[in-house]
């Protein structure tokens with residue numbers, strides 16, 4: 001997932017208030033944030049001042065008596081609000097990966113402020129009339145393609161944000177936006193609290209039967225950190241939960257842990273998200289209606305490659321229809337194992353991982369634990385670097401003397417083959433209570449050009465991978481390796497951006513192309529030979545294991561696809577409701593799963609009350625992973641045709657896709673790279689759904 005950045009506008013000069021590091025020029029290496037100097041109490045005054053400055057800057061545009069031009073209106077607008085961006089990027093990144101009670105309380109103050117200011121700008125009639133004048137006069141100015149694209153999208157974004165509404169309706173819209181922004185913050189905080197509040201504490205070693213040693217050690221260390229020495233703790237964080245579901249022989253405990261995971265935000269306590277989600281869906285439907293759209297999905301899809309809900313449902317229904325029979329076959333195979341072992345029960349959702357693991361062993365003779373020693377975190381990271389080096393010639397050099405967002409983080413200087421600095425890449429791999437779940441790529445500074453001077457990006461890749469335990473280094477699962485390569489793909493895109501202007505418009509359905517295409521390299525034998533080395537012996541992964549990985553590539557594919565389609569459809573269904581909306585979340589979800597024919601042995605990848613994507617940033621947007629999968633499978637075909645490290649193909653991918661993101665039409669970008677429209681066949685074939 002890519003971190004949703006706070007859309008903000010900007011300003012140039014700043015008067016000195018030396019106590020607050022946001023008001024000073026950052027004299028750190030590459031101008032990264034001086035994390036060690038930023039205190040919790042610096043954020044709010046910085047945001048208040050930054051908003052005031054941005055307001056002055058916007059006023060300068062609107063009060064100008066010169067005829068509106070691209071330079072004095074659009075470029076000036078693009079230059080406004082730099083201080084606000086500077087603060088908001090750090091605030092957003094730190095509240096995601098390094099939060100605390102103070103910052104959480106601050107979020108509830110900051111979110112409505114930013115939302116209100118964003119409305120103030122987008123509903124500024126004087127500013128809109130200037131933007132419209134430049135837009136209407138577009139043919140008479142000599143603009144670059146990037147400038148035309150920026151102008152068109154800026155004009156449309158004003159309209160989509162209510163510029164054409166009556167003043168009374170604009171007031172209603174502002175209130176809706178503020179309420180929505182608060183609900184989003186609350187929903188996220190509740191999920192974090194629910195995740196942190198649950199512990200499966202085991203005090204009887206017999207209940208650990210079946211678990212690999214590394215998993216037991218990790219659980220013992222978690223318990224020790226919680227002053228429960230001699231016991232074992234498992235949490236609903238995936239690196240802790242999934243191995244337990246895969247290997248623990250105690251069926252009751254597997255069910256207990258999985259149920260805790262499934263019910264996060266649905267425990268009728270102070271962190272319950274049922275009503276919050278219901279309100280959010282209602283308000284988003286109201287907002288869409290106010291803006292003249294049938295539903296929230298219609299509103300957000302207008303600027304995407306998918307264009308409308310019908311196209312999204314076509315894709316998802318097609319894949320759901322193809323995946324369900326495969327998942328049912330997988331379920332039946334697992335039931336056979338249960339029956340043959342004399343188990344007198346039907347497979348349940350919490351059993352899936354355990355029997356899938358048995359199936360993997362019996363069918364492909366592959367044990368995940370055999371692989372882990374070859375996937376030491378540092379080796380995998382270096383493998384990702386090596387792949388990028390072979391494709392694009394770029395290098396990654398560790399920087400030791402630079403402020404870090406957290407002591408766990410690492411920093412790298414990313415350079416072109418000729419040594420030119422491209423940007424800084426932070427990597428922050430391990431779970432902690434102050435970090436939200438999952439993995440993502442965000443940033444502290446985006447690429448742009450000001451007065452001919454290139455501003456280089458500062459990117460951060462955040463994960464929740466297994467920590468080193470005892471004397472064992474961090475050893476990843478196959479899934480973790482894919483996740484790391486995935487986020488690294490987002491990082492490459494951010495690093496390669498060549499946009500001149502800060503305001504870019506990315507069709508959300510192509511956002512996951514740069515990330516998902518990287519996952520294809522992970523299991524290529526040539527690539528495994530580059531990075532999969534035994535952490536003890538340094539021995540390269542044996543050919544028979546490489547063969548097993550290849551042979552098992554379709555393992556559990558029915559399940560993987562069904563759970564993703566179910567979640568994608570759940571998201572689309574909520575946002576395809578027409579106002580006035582009044583949903584009972586639990587009932588809606590249940591009815592909807594029935595409607596799509598989901599089998600009772602599988603739950604959607606995310607249930608409603610902890611479906612973070614659907615709430616922040618990927619609303620009517622979880623489908624984009626699947627949409628982009630059509631693109632990434634078809635795009636990787638281009639590499640297959642010419643060679644997976646073919647430099648000409650890589651150059652074209654960089655030039656046409658990675659560098660252009662947000663500065664031109666996504667369909668055109670894809671056509672320029674591939675020479676034809678995306679073809680769904682490679683996806684169906686690679687997922688065994690053809």
Ligand SMILES: [Zn+2]
Pocket residue numbers: 001002486490512515
């Ligand atoms: Zn992603």
